[in-house]
Amino acid sequence: MRRLLSWIWPLLPLLCGFYIPVFIAVLDDVALGSIEVAFSSVVTSIPVIFSTAILAISAAFLATLIGAVDALLISGVRGVTSGRLRFLWVPLLILTFTTPPAAVASAIQSTFGSSFLVAGVRDEFGALILLSLRWAPVALAILLGLSLTIPREQEWALRLLPPVKALKVRWQLQRNWRRACMLLLFLLMLPAAEIPSYAGIETISRRVMARLTVGDGLSGWILSAGLAGIVGPLLAWLMPGNQWWGRGLKTLSPAGLPTWKFASGWWILRVVPAISLILILIYTAWPRASEVELAKSEFLSALWNGIIEIQRALLVSVLSVLCCWRLAVAKRKWALWAWCLPTFLPASLLGLSLASTWGVHAPVFLDRIPWLLSLAHVVQLGALSALAGILAVSMIPEEEANAARFVKPEIACWRIFLPRSLPVLIPASIMGAILILGEVESTLLLAPPGHPSPALELHQLLHFRNDEQASRLALALIILSSGLTLLFSGVSLGRKDQR
Amino acid sequence: MSIWARVLLASMVVFLSSCQSDSKPSVTIYCAHDRVHAEQILDLFEDETGIRVDAIFDTEANKTVGLAERLRAERGRPRCDVHWSNEPLRSVRLSREGLFRKMPSDLGAAIPEMWKDKSGLWCGFAGRVRVLAVQPTSPAGQWTGPVSMKQLTEDQWLGKVALADPRFGTTGSHLAIIRSMEGEESYLNLLQGLQLNDVQLVSSNSASRDRVLSGEAWIGVTDTDDIEVVRRRGESIGEVFLSTDGDVLLPNVIALVKGSPNPTEGEILARWLLSSRVEELLAASSSRQVPLIPGTSVPVGGLSIEDLDPLVIDWDDAADALPAAIQEAERYLLDR
Structure with missing residues (x-):
């Protein structure tokens, strides 16, 4: 029994939050809808599948390129990882990811007007830039993780080469990882709906929502199945083969790393969007003398709501990451694959499935607790959590993994592997929590009445050109997300000094 | 711990x-x-x-x-x-x-x-009324006389009309009302005309208005409330009622x-x-x-309401027309 429990618990949130409700909702929609009508409307949507894929692949390419240069310079050049203010770089570099898209849109709108969101050239171009900047930090995290864990001998050999030559070799070493990273980002961007909607372009997720407006849930499911048809095999290909353990965090010391004068220029370029974003929001949020009290109360209330929400987001994120990490430790490749799929289902369909399946049968006392929303967020983070689990396990040196075979599996898991995995699991949980803080679609469908949701509120304010209030809300969200990343970067870099 | x-x-x-x-x-x-x-x-x-x-x-x-x-x-x-x-x-x-x-x-x-x-x-x-937001310094700003949706298909407005996503909100309702009152053929002609006139599709009514404010569009189909919000903030924007069609008051x-x-x-x-x-x-x-x-x-x-000429709408008929109106708008305007 205990063995069965330990086998099944990492899958329970996934079954309850995704597969069971989705299965029931699909059956209901098949019973209510007409398959012929649904198929005919799906056929007309095929061009949208292609245009979404083209947008996603272009943005994935650009984001990977930016993240790859970041990772290359951090791992191969002295500079950004040393100095007193080094812990500030992490939050600044990942600010475009940790800031909810609605806050970015708010800053652009308040400065240039909402039409600037489409970049003035073509709608797709605006979405491409926003998507690339948002996801570049994820590429950085993945590629940096891999760049910092090359064998010690290889690293020291690289440090003996002339700086430019060494960078070229490191760039070549990254090639396969870049390809995999780009593919992963492509998959993550396929179901993106929020940013393209700011830029006014059509994507699959928006098409699914449009199908729902006329009560045609069935074609929404068929479109999603089409998306799964692309995503599923690619994900299976991306899953690790037999080699799970053994990279190990071996070369963190900057000793012997060269300096390179052009690196500073790149870093300035990289933090300009983040610093501009903050300055614009502060400038816009700054109240006139007569509005100081109102502005203060708006800002503090947004901050408080965010603090309440981030508690839930942290719990949800930790649960999701732990489930996937447990599966990764057990090398359950297909279970991890199954965890990835919910990320690619348009959030509106997932939200409606949960509301119509579990929401109907839930006891009344649960109505004021955002448990359904939390369940949706747990599974929506699936791909990120699976990635974190795989990366965390791959950081465990092979010799330790072999030694752990001599103790009971549960002890090996929680006492040996878990502490070893925390350097990956903690940042992944924080990233997950920040993503949840900015999530809008499931929140709209599943949040209990009265539940604070700063991102949704911000989203609603955006269209009324109440830029001052929107900026205050956006700033509160940025303070919260940056606070979390600062806490982590401060703690982790501080600890490194003690070693 | x-x-x-x-x-x-x-x-x-x-x-x-x-x-x-x-x-x-x-x-x-x-x-x-x-x-x-x-x-x-x-x-x-x-x-x-x-x-x-x-x-x-x-x-x-x-x-x-x-x-x-x-x-x-x-x-x-x-x-x-x-x-x-x-x-x-x-x-x-x-x-x-x-x-x-x-x-x-x-x-x-x-x-x-x-x-x-x-x-x-x-x-x-x-309720609010469906209107056209117009750029005062553009030719649309000099508009006089009765106006209808059909006029937006005229050559002079090529690429200069903004319309919110027709599948959501009041834009979808407006189109369904047109379809229910004027019939399928007339409605499809309107969509085809808008398509040929390269209408700018945006995410919402407020985005349609913002295109007019920025000058990217001369005309934005929107609601009276979206115009008033920016007028009170001191923006200069014109408002034209669709008097030929009758005021669609939602x-x-x-x-x-x-x-x-x-x-x-x-x-x-x-x-x-x-x-x-x-x-x-x-x-x-x-x-x-x-x-x-x-x-x-x-x-x-x-x-x-005394100053308006609200269209008498059969809400049931219009609601019946909604799914088809949305799907046809999607086919003509989004899948082009």
Whole structure:
């Protein structure tokens, strides 16, 4: 029994939050809808599948390129990882990811007007830039993780080469990882709906929502199945083969790393969007003398709501990451694959499935607790959590993994592997929590009445050109997300000094 | 215990304590009207009656659709007491699906019958009019004489007209009304004309207005409230009524949800919202709604129903036309 429990618990949130409700909702929609009508409307949507894929692949390419240069310079050049203010770089570099898209849109709108969101050239171009900047930090995290864990001998050999030559070799070493990273980002961007909607372009997720407006849930499911048809095999290909353990965090010391004068220029370029974003929001949020009290109360209330929400987001994120990490430790490749799929289902369909399946049968006392929303967020983070689990396990040196075979599996898991995995699991949980803080679609469908949701509120304010209030809300969200990343970067870099 | 475990434990405690509810009577409303305006009205209700209002607001881009879907999904055990939609067609469809209950006859008694459901399942109040936002310095700013949607297909406006996503919100309703009143052929001709004229499709009515403000478009099809919001902020923007077509006035709609958890409080809130006072508040707000109750005072610069020529719409026919109108608009304007 205990063995069965330990086998099944990492899958329970996934079954309850995704597969069971989705299965029931699909059956209901098949019973209510007409398959012929649904198929005919799906056929007309095929061009949208292609245009979404083209947008996603272009943005994935650009984001990977930016993240790859970041990772290359951090791992191969002295500079950004040393100095007193080094812990500030992490939050600044990942600010475009940790800031909810609605806050970015708010800053652009308040400065240039909402039409600037489409970049003035073509709608797709605006979405491409926003998507690339948002996801570049994820590429950085993945590629940096891999760049910092090359064998010690290889690293020291690289440090003996002339700086430019060494960078070229490191760039070549990254090639396969870049390809995999780009593919992963492509998959993550396929179901993106929020940013393209700011830029006014059509994507699959928006098409699914449009199908729902006329009560045609069935074609929404068929479109999603089409998306799964692309995503599923690619994900299976991306899953690790037999080699799970053994990279190990071996070369963190900057000793012997060269300096390179052009690196500073790149870093300035990289933090300009983040610093501009903050300055614009502060400038816009700054109240006139007569509005100081109102502005203060708006800002503090947004901050408080965010603090309440981030508690839930942290719990949800930790649960999701732990489930996937447990599966990764057990090398359950297909279970991890199954965890990835919910990320690619348009959030509106997932939200409606949960509301119509579990929401109907839930006891009344649960109505004021955002448990359904939390369940949706747990599974929506699936791909990120699976990635974190795989990366965390791959950081465990092979010799330790072999030694752990001599103790009971549960002890090996929680006492040996878990502490070893925390350097990956903690940042992944924080990233997950920040993503949840900015999530809008499931929140709209599943949040209990009265539940604070700063991102949704911000989203609603955006269209009324109440830029001052929107900026205050956006700033509160940025303070919260940056606070979390600062806490982590401060703690982790501080600890490194003690070693 | 490690620092991270402590943080996690503290998170759990704070989160669970934030979920506690008080014992005050409460009512839940799903509201598709603009949050900035509706929230003030609901706060006033809360202050006056002592009944706590738990509101969920829709987003502009998904107007009416997100919450309508939520109502459908919760059909088996509704959480919502009152549905405040910002247009009637989706309410008609929801009422046909059996989601609403009959309203007491005294609710909205002062509102004329043309704005109500014949079976008493929903009632309209304070509405907005579909208009064209025009760039004052462009040729559209010199527009004189009667105007219709068909004129937007003329060559002189090639690439200069902005329209919100036709599948959502009042734009979808507007198109469905055109289809139901003018017939399929005329409607398809309009869509084809807009397609050939390279209409700019944007995410929402406010985005359509913003394209006009930025000069990217000369004409934006939008609602009166979207124009008023920016006018009050000092922006210069023109407003042209579709006088040839007749004024498409889309009222807000109140409906009581069948099987809701707080039916009594729901009725109190619905009665309060359907009062002349709330119409006055909405007319005076930057959403500049048009009161439907005869004799309701309208502030200077506001819109009175007496000054308009509202189209008499068969809401049932228009609701029937909605799915086809949306799918055809998608085919002509989005899949081009």
